[in-house]
Amino acid sequence: MNWRLRTIVKVTVLLLAALLVSGIVYEQFGRRRDRRRLPQIGKSVDIGGRTLNILCSGTGGPPVIFESGGDGPGLGWEPMQTEVARFTQACWYDRAGIGWSDPGPFPRTSEAIARDLHELLKHAGVPAPYVLTGASFGGLNSRVYAGLFPNEVIGIVLVDSAHEDEPQRAPKFYLGRTAPRFLWHPFHDAFQMAALVGLLRLTQSSPAQSKYLPQMSRAEIIAALRQQPKSIVNNISTGIVLPESYDEARSVRSLGDRSLIVLTAGRPFDFGDPELNRQAAAYQQVWIHEMQASLARLSTHGRQVVVENSNHGSIPPDLVIAAIRDVVTEIRHEPSNH
Numbered sequence: 001m002n003w004r005l006r007t008i009v010k011v012t013v014l015l016l017a018a019l020l021v022s023g024i025v026y027e028q029f030g031r032r033r034d035r036r037r038l039p040q041i042g043k044s045v046d047i048g049g050r051t052l053n054i055l056c057s058g059t060g061g062p063p064v065i066f067e068s069g070g071d072g073p074g075l076g077w078e079p080m081q082t083e084v085a086r087f088t089q090a091c092w093y094d095r096a097g098i099g100w101s102d103p104g105p106f107p108r109t110s111e112a113i114a115r116d117l118h119e120l121l122k123h124a125g126v127p128a129p130y131v132l133t134g135a136s137f138g139g140l141n142s143r144v145y146a147g148l149f150p151n152e153v154i155g156i157v158l159v160d161s162a163h164e165d166e167p168q169r170a171p172k173f174y175l176g177r178t179a180p181r182f183l184w185h186p187f188h189d190a191f192q193m194a195a196l197v198g199l200l201r202l203t204q205s206s207p208a209q210s211k212y213l214p215q216m217s218r219a220e221i222i223a224a225l226r227q228q229p230k231s232i233v234n235n236i237s238t239g240i241v242l243p244e245s246y247d248e249a250r251s252v253r254s255l256g257d258r259s260l261i262v263l264t265a266g267r268p269f270d271f272g273d274p275e276l277n278r279q280a281a282a283y284q285q286v287w288i289h290e291m292q293a294s295l296a297r298l299s300t301h302g303r304q305v306v307v308e309n310s311n312h313g314s315i316p317p318d319l320v321i322a323a324i325r326d327v328v329t330e331i332r333h334e335p336s337n338h
Contacts, residue, residue, distance in 0.1 A: 040100045047119035053100035054093040054124050058085025062131050062154050066092040069136025071235035073099035073225045083321045088328050097234025099225050106188045108238045110245035114145040129154035131327055137162050140249045147252035155259040155327040160312050163291045164246035171279040188237045195229035259330045260302035261323040264292040267311045
């Protein structure tokens with residue numbers, strides 16, 4: 001019986017080892033295929049043992065730096081960057097673990113992201129001071145950057161920015177579940193391991209993965225970049241430590257007299273349920289008149305623009321471009337005030 005048990009254990013261990021090796025090989029093959037089908041748009045800049053991807057166009061100052069929401073690659077800003085580059089330098093970048101950037105160390109809080117961006121802009125030779133344009137979660141990062149490096153930020157545009165009071169004020173169905181703090185790092189490590197052995201790539205397989213960049217629309221490229229295992233791990237890890245990012249943003253109590261425009265969505269999503277829609281509509285009024293309005297009051301040169309017919313994520317690009325132009329124009333015309 002002992003001999004049989006030992007044999008079963010040995011066979012099980014060998015099978016597990018074979019599966020792990022096969023998974024690692026599968027993942028490495030997938031990464032090589034990603035590099036071939038999604039050649040880099042932008043350039044890699046070393047920020048100290050790892051690289052971040054950035055693309056700048058246009059000339060003049062102050063440079064506008066686009067900060068994406070969620071797990072969005074910087075490429076999503078390209079249409080707006082093209083227009084902004086007509087009147088000043090404009091740069092989008094990929095945060096660590098997103099797009100064509102290397103993953104970054106845990107935890108991926110707003111402060112860690114802001115410090116990465118600081119190093120990136122310094123090593124890429126983009127001169128301060130900047131106008132930061134942050135959408136959704138990117139708004140938290142922009143505010144934290146301004147708090148950490150106040151001399152490097154002269155203006156900010158917040159595009160329906162995340163707000164630190166969301167966990168306390170949003171309806172429960174808006175909120176994801178949060179893990180206890182002691183599990184944050186183990187969860188991150190577990191998902192990193194799942195990516196290493198190919199498990200995450202298996203869950204993202206789709207017919208679109210056979211397409212190569214010249215055959216793909218911008219939306220398909222962005223979707224493919226988001227499907228990369230490193231991006232999935234980064235998105236989960238960033239979400240896990242979101243309470244920390246909220247606290248970091250809350251600590252920035254003033255933006256001084258910087259030029260600031262807060263673009264706010266005026267319409268909630270339609271959840272297809274009367275009760276959920278009722279709660280969403282009530283919360284939207286709190287979002288507009290209290291939470292987003294408080295962001296505009298962070299600066300003595302702040303103002304809020306409510307975009308009545310847009311919901312989160314659908315504020316028209318031309319309004320974002322107009323807000324950026326207004327901030328840049330104000331800075332150029334009144335430099336002594338900043």
